[in-house]
Amino acid sequence: DGKPVINWIPRPQISCAQDIAEGMGVKTDSPLVRECRHGVMEFLLINHPLDCPICDQAGECELQEFSVQYGNGGSRFREEKVKKPKHVVLGPRVTLDDERCILCSRCIRFMKEIAKDDVLGFASRGSHTYLTAHPGRVLDSNYSLNTVDICPVGALTSTDFRFKMRVWFLKETKSICxxxxxxxxxxxxxRQNVIYRQTPRENDDVNSAWMCDYGRLNFHFVNSKDRLNEPQIRSGSTLENVNWNTAFGRAVEELKRYQPDEIAVIGSGRMTNEELWLTKKLIDGLKVTHYDIVPRTGEADDLLLNTDRNPNTNGAKLLGVSSDEPGVKLRRIIDGVSSGQIKAVVVLHEDLTQAGLSAPSLEQLGALIVVSILPNETTKRATILLPGVSFAEKRGTMINAKGRLQRLNRAIQSPGNAHEDWEILRDLVQQLTGENGVYLIEDVFKQMAENVPQFEGLSISKVGDLGVRLLGVAEAAPA
Known part of the structure; x- marks a missing residue:
């Protein structure tokens, strides 16, 4: 090709150990490269077990894919394979099969460099080298399951997902935690309306390619057999199933019995912007001044987990369902209910007994209208109970702590006769005020775009898979 041979390093280089330099020439496909890959694959497969039929990684295994492309049809190795530990519990959420490990050290480097918990390492020498936790240590980091994601084979497996479902059967839906x-x-x-796992999706403006274990595993409640799936109204000491029209009619009837200063509306920072927009319409339609969301906080870390455990506090503030300090009005509402001044409460996806209200205080209310997905101490005392949907059963948008607008997508269908929350709120507003004209979630977003300057020019489709900057807060993603 006219280039002197001296311009090229005479021997092949390991790409992951090679620094990039200006003017560097790289050959990724040549007879020598193919021969090297062929040889490396033969070495990797010498002691690798034939676990593919039972391995969780089958279907998304890099070793499997490369062995098809560069491997032999059979092995020339006639010696006994090296045996290593199997079914090793590294921590509460990760199970290790050392025989499958190809000693790439990705997990070791992730725990040391990203999670800042240097807990993993190699032991022994040569072909007997194996992955393990350091003596006296356990892989219990809140980011331990990221090692499962980056493991190129099925050596590190999620204890929660292990042997549950073949990955090629899974329907994958892009969403947000x-x-x-x-x-x-x-x-x-x-698959078949059941969620089996939640994995991180790369977004350099939010989470890079990582996700905490707490958020990753916080989906099992969606599959609960206790899910509420029929609207109910109270008859004496019991709740009876009714149709939606009857439930809405009774709800409006109960609310109209009270003056605006006797009614409170409690929303949730877990609701989408579209639901919060309609919640504000309900608040305005009732002319109430007692409204807020329930703040939810926890310990943060230096990587991803935020102290605010509500995913859409910024949305609640922007759309007027919460003040700049969530929970300020809630304390006055609790006092009003306890004193008997507030006689009717609309509760959206919150358990008020966890927010400071006692069960006897709830029982003395004349009307307690609750939208929820699971039974709790508040739903037990509801006069009207309306089944909503979870994050995995709805579409909509949320604004994260950094002011980024992102969207949820529906992964599964809601159970029974449960309705999406925006539909419930729309129908309540319609029966209270007569206002109509909203038939799709896109219609709700369009109303926000026409009335809230920050949403101007946007639509759900324009938000895209990676979201858009909305509130102008400086962003910084993890390395």
Missing amino acids: TSCATGCNTIVGS
């Missing part, structure tokens, strides 16, 4: 205000981008893996 709703366990805190960071809003990590996710892929929800589901």
